[in-house]
Amino acid sequence: xxxxxLPLLIINLGGEMIYILDQRLxxxxxNDDKTQRGxxxxxxxxxxxxxxxxxxxxxAFLEELLRPQDLYSHRxxxxxxxxxxxxxxxxxxxxxxDKLYDLMTMAFxxxxxxxxxxxxxxxxxFNHTDTIKELxxxxxxxxxxxxxxxRQLIEVYTPLSDGDxxxxxxxxxxxxxxxxxxxxxxxxxxxxxxxxxxxxxxxGPVPYGFEVPGLIRYFNAKxxxxxxxxxxxxxxxxxxxxxGSFDLSGDRVTILGTNMYNTxxxxxxxxxxxxxxTRKQKQADTTPNPLATEELNLLAKLMGxxxxxxxxxxxxxxxxxxxxxxQEEEGIGISEGTAHESSRVINIQATQDQIASTELAxxxxxxxxxxxxxxxxxxxxxxxxxxMDEL
Amino acid sequence: MSKMYHKEKSIQLKSSAxxxxxxxxxxxxxxxxxxxxxxxxxxxVNMVSASWDGLNYSHRQLQxxxxxxxxxxxxxxxAAWCVLPSRDLLVLTSQKGIQMYESDGSIMVYWHALDxxxxxxxxxxxxxxxAAVREKYICVGVSSGSVLVFDVPSKGSNITLSEVLEEHKExxxxxxxxxxxxxxxxxxxxxxDDSGLLCVWKSGEDxxxxxxxxxxxxxxxxxxxxxxxxIAGYGTGQIRLYEGVTGILLAExxxxxxxxxxxxxxxxxxxxxxxxxxxxxRVWHLSLTPETNSVEIEHMYNExxxxxxxxxxxxxxxxxxxxxxxxxxxxEIIRYTQA
Numbered sequence: 001x002x003x004x005x006l007p008l009l010i011i012n013l014g015g016e017m018i019y020i021l022d023q024r025l026x027x028x029x030x031n032d033d034k035t036q037r038g039x040x041x042x043x044x045x046x047x048x049x050x051x052x053x054x055x056x057x058x059x060a061f062l063e064e065l066l067r068p069q070d071l072y073s074h075r076x077x078x079x080x081x082x083x084x085x086x087x088x089x090x091x092x093x094x095x096x097x098d099k100l101y102d103l104m105t106m107a108f109x110x111x112x113x114x115x116x117x118x119x120x121x122x123x124x125x126f127n128h129t130d131t132i133k134e135l136x137x138x139x140x141x142x143x144x145x146x147x148x149x150x151r152q153l154i155e156v157y158t159p160l161s162d163g164d165x166x167x168x169x170x171x172x173x174x175x176x177x178x179x180x181x182x183x184x185x186x187x188x189x190x191x192x193x194x195x196x197x198x199x200x201x202x203x204g205p206v207p208y209g210f211e212v213p214g215l216i217r218y219f220n221a222k223x224x225x226x227x228x229x230x231x232x233x234x235x236x237x238x239x240x241x242x243x244g245s246f247d248l249s250g251d252r253v254t255i256l257g258t259n260m261y262n263t264x265x266x267x268x269x270x271x272x273x274x275x276x277x278t279r280k281q282k283q284a285d286t287t288p289n290p291l292a293t294e295e296l297n298l299l300a301k302l303m304g305x306x307x308x309x310x311x312x313x314x315x316x317x318x319x320x321x322x323x324x325x326x327q328e329e330e331g332i333g334i335s336e337g338t339a340h341e342s343s344r345v346i347n348i349q350a351t352q353d354q355i356a357s358t359e360l361a362x363x364x365x366x367x368x369x370x371x372x373x374x375x376x377x378x379x380x381x382x383x384x385x386x387x388m389d390e391l
Numbered sequence: 392m393s394k395m396y397h398k399e400k401s402i403q404l405k406s407s408a409x410x411x412x413x414x415x416x417x418x419x420x421x422x423x424x425x426x427x428x429x430x431x432x433x434x435x436v437n438m439v440s441a442s443w444d445g446l447n448y449s450h451r452q453l454q455x456x457x458x459x460x461x462x463x464x465x466x467x468x469x470a471a472w473c474v475l476p477s478r479d480l481l482v483l484t485s486q487k488g489i490q491m492y493e494s495d496g497s498i499m500v501y502w503h504a505l506d507x508x509x510x511x512x513x514x515x516x517x518x519x520x521x522a523a524v525r526e527k528y529i530c531v532g533v534s535s536g537s538v539l540v541f542d543v544p545s546k547g548s549n550i551t552l553s554e555v556l557e558e559h560k561e562x563x564x565x566x567x568x569x570x571x572x573x574x575x576x577x578x579x580x581x582x583x584d585d586s587g588l589l590c591v592w593k594s595g596e597d598x599x600x601x602x603x604x605x606x607x608x609x610x611x612x613x614x615x616x617x618x619x620x621x622i623a624g625y626g627t628g629q630i631r632l633y634e635g636v637t638g639i640l641l642a643e644x645x646x647x648x649x650x651x652x653x654x655x656x657x658x659x660x661x662x663x664x665x666x667x668x669x670x671x672x673r674v675w676h677l678s679l680t681p682e683t684n685s686v687e688i689e690h691m692y693n694e695x696x697x698x699x700x701x702x703x704x705x706x707x708x709x710x711x712x713x714x715x716x717x718x719x720x721x722x723e724i725i726r727y728t729q730a
Contacts (some may be wrong), residue, residue, distance in 0.1 A: 003512065004513060070501070113719075116649070117626075118626070147486045161608070161610070162608070162626050163561060163562060164585070172408070173410040174409055174410070174433050177433065178407055178720060197698050197699075199698055200669070202671070211627070211629065213645050213648055216642060216645075219640050219643070223639075231690030233693070234695060235671070316499060352667070
C-alpha cells in the first residue's frame with residue numbers, strides 16, 4: 001500500500017532493538033553468571049551501540065530506505081535487522097535473534113495500535129531517534145548523523161496528510177496482523193491481555209485536534225450554531241494535551257517509542273539487577289518499568305555467553321545456546337501466541353524481496369566488516385579478545 | 392432500563408480483519424433466508440453465508456487478482472456488494488485493480504486494471520470506495536482522486552467503463568449512493584476523499600456535479616447518503632450532517648475519541664451506526680423535517696467492543712434490527728440484535 005512505510009518501520013524496530021541490546025549489555029556488566037565467557041565492559045557496550053547506530057543511520061542505508069517502495073516481508077525484514085544487530089563485535093545465536101525479533105515487533109505493534117493520531121507515528125519515530133541520540137551522545141559525529149537522518153525524515157514526512165499517515169499505519173498493521181505473541185512485561189503491566197490482544201483504554205485525553213465525545217451541535221443555514229445537546233459517551237475522556245513537537249528536538253508529549261526498558265531506582269526492582277540503580281535516569285518522559293528487567297534477564301540467558309568474535313571472522317555461524325531451551329523452566333517465558341508461528345511470515349513479494357533484501361543487506365553488510373567509524377577494522381576487536389583470554 | 396441491543400453468537404472467520412475503512416459488507420438474501428458477509432484480510436476476502444436459523448455457515452475465500460505473475464501480490468482495500476435492480480455484484484478493489492463477481496463470489500465477471508507505474512512513485516496506487524447507483528451504474532474510487540463509472544448490463548459480463556469523474560485531488564476513501572429508495576431525491580451519489588472533500592453527484596449518461604463540500608484537512612473515512620442528507624464520518628472522530636444539494640452544514644457530532652472507520656444507515660427507520668478505533672459502536676436515530684430543512688440526531692445506544700479497533704459496522708437489515716461488527720486482528724464477526 002503506502003510506499004513510504006519502510007523508513008519508519010526500520011528506524012522504530014531498530015530503535016526497539018537498540019533499547020533491548022543496550023539494556024542487556026549494561027546488565028552484563030555486573031552479572032555474576034559464571035557461564036559468561038567474558039565480561040562486557042562499558043566500553044564494549046558503547047562500541048556495540050555506536051556500531052549499530054552508525055549502520056542504522058548510515059547515509060546510503062537511509063537513502064535506500066527512503067526510496068518509495070513496497071514494504072518488505074517478515075523474512076526480508078528479519079535479514080536486515082539481523083545484519084544490523086551484527087554490525088559490531090556482538091553475535092547472537094538463532095534462538096536469541098528470534099526472541100529479540102519477537103520482542104521488538106510486539107513493542108512496535110503496540111506503539112502503532114495505540115498511536116492516537118496517524119501523524120503521531122512520526123513522534124514515536126522521533127522518540128526513538130531522541131533516545132538513540134542520548135545513548136551515543138559521547139560520539140558527536142554519530143549524533144550529527146542522526147540529526148541529519150532526522151532532518152531527512154522531517155523533510156519527507158511533514159508534508160504528508162493525515163490520510164497518508166493512516167495509509168502508512170494500515171500498511172504496518174497488515175504486516176503485524178495476527179501477531180499475538182504474549183510478552184511478559186506487557187502482560188504484567190496490563191497493557192496486553194492473556195489472549196495476546198492489546199488493552200485499549202476508553203479513558204484519558206483525546207488526541208490533539210480531537211474533541212471530547214458527547215456533544216451534538218445544530219446549525220442554521222447561515223452556519224450559526226442554534227442548539228446543542230449532549231449524549232453519554234460511555235468512556236471517561238478528557239481534553240487533548242498539547243501537540244508534540246515535530247522539530248529536530250522538543251517535547252514529543254507521547255511516551256510511545258521511549259525506552260521502556262530503562263529501569264529506575266524503584267523499590268519493586270528485581271534485586272538481580274541492582275547495577276541499574278546507579279545509572280541516571282535518561283529520559284524524563286519514560287514511565288519507569290522495573291518489570292522489564294525480568295524479561296531481559298531471560299533474554300540474557302538466551303543470549304547466553306555473548307560470544308566475542310573477531311570482526312573479520314564473519315562466517316563462524318551461530319553458537320547453539322542450550323540455555324534457550326530452559327525458557328520454560330524460567331517461568332517468565334516469552335510464550336508464543338497459539339498457532340501463529342507460520343502465519344507470521346507474510347511473503348507478499350517473493351521476487352522483489354531477494355533484490356531488496358540483498359541490496360539493503362549488502363549496504364548493511366558493508367559495515368559488518370568495516371568496523372566502527374572511528375577505529376580501524378579489527379584493532380579493538382583483537383584487543384578485546386586478548387583481554388578476554390587473560391581473564 | 393433494558394439495553395437496546397444484546398450480543399448474539401459471533402460468526403467465525405477463516406482469517407482476521409485488516410485495519411481498513413468500512414471493512415464489512417452485508418448482503419441480505421430474503422428469498423433464501425441467508426445473509427452474506429465479507430471481510431477483507433490483506434489480499435484475501437473472507438465470505439461467509441449465514442442461514443437465518445443460525446444452523447448453517449459456509450465459507451469462501453476470494454483472492455486479489457495479480458497484475459501479472461511476476462509482480463507482488465495485491466492488497467485489497469475494500470470489498471462491497473452492489474445491489475442493482477437486476478443483479479447483485481460483489482466488487483473488490485485492490486492495489487492492482489477492480490474485480491467484480493457474481494454475488495455469491497463464484498464467478499468473476501469483470502476485471503479492470505489500474506494504471507500502475509513501472510517504478511514505484513511516492514504516491515500509492517489503489518482503488519477504494521464502491522457504490523451502486525440507480526439502475527445500472529457501479530462507481531469505484533481511485534487513489535488519484537478519480538471516480539470510475541461503470542455501466543452494468545442486467546446480465547452477462549459486458550461491463551464497460553462509461554465515464555471518469557475528476558473532481559477529487561486526494562485518494563477516494565468511500566462512496567455512497569442515495570439509499571432511501573426515494574426516487575425524487577436529486578442527489579444520487581456522494582464521494583469522499585482523504586482531504587475530507589465531499590462531492591455530491593447526479594447520475595446519468597454524464598454524471599453531473601451538484602456540489603463540492605470542502606473538508607477541513609481531515610480524512611472523511613466513511614460516508615452515507617439518505618434522503619438527500621450526507622452523513623460523513625471523519626478521522627477526528629466527528630460526524631457531520633450536510634444537506635447534500637446545497638452543502639449546508641446541519642449538525643456536527645463529537646462522536647468518537649479516535650478515527651471513525653465505518654458508518655451505516657438503516658434506510659427504513661433512519662437508524663445510524665458509527666464505529667471507530669476507540670472500541671465504541673454507537674447507534675443514533677436520524678429524523679429529517681424537509682419543510683424546515685432540519686435534522687434531528689438522537690443518540691440511542693453505546694456498545695463497547697472491549698480492546699478492539701473496530702474497522703467495520705453494518706446493519707444486517709433495512710430496519711436496523713440487527714448489526715454486525717468487525718475489528719482488527721479479530722477472526723470473528725460480532726453480532727447484536729435488538730432485545
